[in-house]
Amino acid sequence: MSDHGILSDAIVYLAAAVVCVPLASRSKLGSVLGYLAAGCIIGPFGLRFVEDPESTLHFAEIGVVLMLFVIGLELDPSHLWKMRRSVFGGGAIQLFACAIPLGLGLLALGLPWQGALVAGLALGLSSTAVAMQTMAEKSLLSSPVGKTSFAILLFQDIAAIPLLAMVPLLAERASGDSGSGSGWLGAAKVLGAVTLVFVIGRFLTRPILRILANTGLREVFTGFALLLVLGIAQIMASVGISMALGAFLAGVLLAGSEYRHALESDIEPFKGLLMGLFFIAVGMSIDFGLMTTRPLFVLGLVLGFQVLKVLALRAVAGPLGIGTAQRWLIAALLAQGGEFAFVVFGVARSAKLLPGDWDALLTLAVALSMALTPVLMILHDKLVLSRQKNQKPEADEIVDEGRPVIIAGFGRFGQIVGRLLFASGMQATVLDHDPDTIELLKRFKFRVYYGDATRLDLLHAAGASHAKLLVVAIDDVEASVRLVENVREHFPTLKIVARARNVGHWQRLRSLGVEIVERETFEAAVMVGRHALEMLGVKPYDAKERADVFRRHNVRSMEAALPVWQDVEARTKMAISARDQLERQMDTDRKAADRHVTRGWHTDPPPPGGEAEMREAEAAEEEAAGESQS
Structure with missing residues (x-):
């Protein structure tokens, strides 16, 4: 592609996102649906501004890789070990609970059992990009549903490795070929890649980051951060492992590093931009040609996929520890197909496990399910939440x-x-x-x-x-x-x-x-004000005294205004008068403190006559309070 073509495509992507995403967000449909809509409009089945969505999709998957790296940075290995039960236990329950009914459904539609098994497991995966983005927009990441969903998504990224390895084995079985030890070679390559990533993340990265940080060149540090993530992703991809999983592993290894926050802040802008591009590419990849030639079959496939997966997720939400009120929420969050399903379908097609146009049909179903996620969330908010509010126990x-x-x-x-x-x-x-x-x-x-x-x-x-x-x-x-x-x-x-x-x-x-x-909030605000005075040089005893004077004056002023509270004009005049009285009183106290130098707490007693002046100040305060009440 020429430089001119790359520049033109970039302008189209940015313009479509700038128009569609704010419109979707203002309509409370979420940014994900806005990106998907932008892709549909500019793609080969829309206005045809971009004709090759596949190359864009492969490039934009870097956004998913960067997202998993940032997530890994927030999880140190000890925390990940504490999550082992929810990751491996809960994740396995979810995957098989969804894969079994989906695989049986595809088997009933005529797929060979090998293809139905692979496709069922692939459809059981959810989109890390869509789910994490949706949870972030709705502030669910730190909630019990968000934590359980993240554990499930993490297991799915791990499960993608054996799923991909299973495809050639099933293809050999389907063709009657028993293989010749290539499985062991592949396993050795995977083990070697993981070991290499561990060595890089654990022993090599920190010294390099220290050297680059000492140069003071921010752009070089950012360049190395991108090189680290993309290089590790390429290592994992070369042996058939999910690039996103490799990036996540690298992030976990660097979670305890003193450069964690710097890496996260440098990666974040690229992650957001490429995640948006990923969703646009998914929208462009939706094959509306199949929707026009086989509309009923596509509609039935998508609806069946979503209904089965939603019901399966709802059924296992209880064993996963999700409260009754939140079970439909996690089902709506994870009902879509995952981006890794595109890879699995491509490998399965090459291995001849998906005959005919099944690859295109399943890819279309996954893309449409991603687009349906914001719709499912809206339905959940409109139907489930409103019903829960109206039907309290x-x-x-x-x-x-x-x-x-x-x-x-x-x-x-x-x-x-x-x-x-x-x-x-x-x-x-x-x-x-x-x-x-x-x-x-x-x-x-x-x-x-x-x-x-x-x-x-x-x-x-x-x-x-x-x-x-x-x-x-x-x-x-x-x-x-x-x-x-x-x-x-x-x-x-x-x-x-x-x-x-x-x-x-x-x-x-x-x-x-x-x-x-x-x-x-009143007492907390007074205490903050008192501490602020101390940090600005006021002695602790004097700061306490001023806070106490302010507290008493404020309470008395409000009590005095209570009889005329409904008269806004009278209450406003009283508030102005009370503020002036407080300023005069504070000024009197400051002058007395300046003459006495100190007034309490490990200090010398005031000079003769000082106590009388303090009593005079207190009497003035009482007189001011009486004026405010009259």
């Missing part, structure tokens, strides 16, 4: 054990309160409305009842009629206010300590008569 049967405290809401705020009470020997009945949170807390031996704390019957069951204290730690403002209203009406003697999400929430709770209301 029944509340637990609460046993009234006469505990003096009821904690409503046991999320990040309520847990801190609860742990402090439990550590002090206090007993509490805990209510929360989030099933996932309750399931997680059970692992840590917390007894939490599921239920809506605003319901009067649950409050009775929790012992609100004789409890001493209710801690309102619910994060939903309206639910928090409803709970306080119910308690004030039906349990007027029950004391309340409440959490406020913001100033407006604080005002509503105080208006209902709750005496102790703590804004959830």
Whole structure:
């Protein structure tokens, strides 16, 4: 291809991505579908701006290689060893659970058993690129579903090695040829390649990176990072191993290196660009000619593939440790075919295991399944999530054990309160409305009842009629206010300590008569301000004093504004006046501190008359507070 042709293709790819991807993202379809749509439009079955998608696809697979290298950098070998059960156990369960029904289905459609076995296993693989990109966009990578999915995808990359090695063996069996020891030679080559990668990653790379880092030339360091990844990928590919698996292995070997973050930041831009190109190439490779000549068969093949795989994934999600509410999610994430299936189908076609146009049909099915992943995610969000929200489980049967405290809401705020009470020997009945949170807390031996704390019957069951204290730690403002209203009406003697999400929430709770209301971010913000003063040169005692003055002044000002809270103009005037009073008070304290030099904490006592001036400052503070309340 000429330089002019390469430049023209690059302009076409970039222009298509710039147009299609933002449109797909704004339509909440995800960037993957945007890239696939761009490929369909510019490919040989669309506007024909690009006629050779295969060469682009082979080049763009480097994006998958770089992605696996970056993932490997985030996993040190010890962590990978801890994941061995989920990787090898969970991954094997998933692969065979999906491959068996898919292989039987292809066998029923007329494929020879050797071809059905290979194709079934290949279709059981999922797309690392599509699944990881989707999980990243939806912030699922660190969730239980994301971790399990990653373990499965990692096993699939490993399983690709024996799958490829199995193809020529099945071809020999199908042709009646018993082989002549080539399998042992291939195994020796694989072992040698893995050993070479281990030596490079473990012993050679760090000294070279150290030398390059000392040069201070960032571009040379980046060039070596690309050379390392692509070189290792080429070594693995030369012996028939997945390039992505080789890159992942190299990343794991460098995970504990001091250059890990530098390598990751240098590789990241290339990875993102080439991943987008990979999806565009997949879109271009979709053979719409087959869709026009055999539309019903293609439609049935794709739908059958997706239905069988989704049901198989849903069935094994439980044994894999996925909660009930998340099982359809992992099925939608991993339902597509994998990019490695393209390689397997090509090898199987060369080995004559896939007769006729089966190679093209299966390739089309995998490409379309990738395009369907965003659609499956949308269906999951629209149907499954909405149904789960509308069909919450029944509340637990609460046993009234006469505990003096009821904690409503046991999320990040309520847990801190609860742990402090439990550590002090206090007993509490805990209510929360989030099933996932309750399931997680059970692992840590917390007894939490599921239920809506605003319901009067649950409050009775929790012992609100004789409890001493209710801690309102619910994060939903309206639910928090409803709970306080119910308690004030039906349990007027029950004391309340409440959490406020913001100033407006604080005002509503105080208006209902709750005496102790703590804004959830106020104390933390005051402490940060105090530490900031210390780091700017203010002595620790003085910083504490200023923080305490600010705290008292803020609380008094809000209490003073409570009667006129609904009058925005009056409240604004009071806020401005309170701010001016605080500035004057702070100025008085600073002048007193300058005259006394020190005021506390391992310091000399103030000079004669200093204590009187401090009392005068406190009196001025009280007078300012009285003016704000009048």
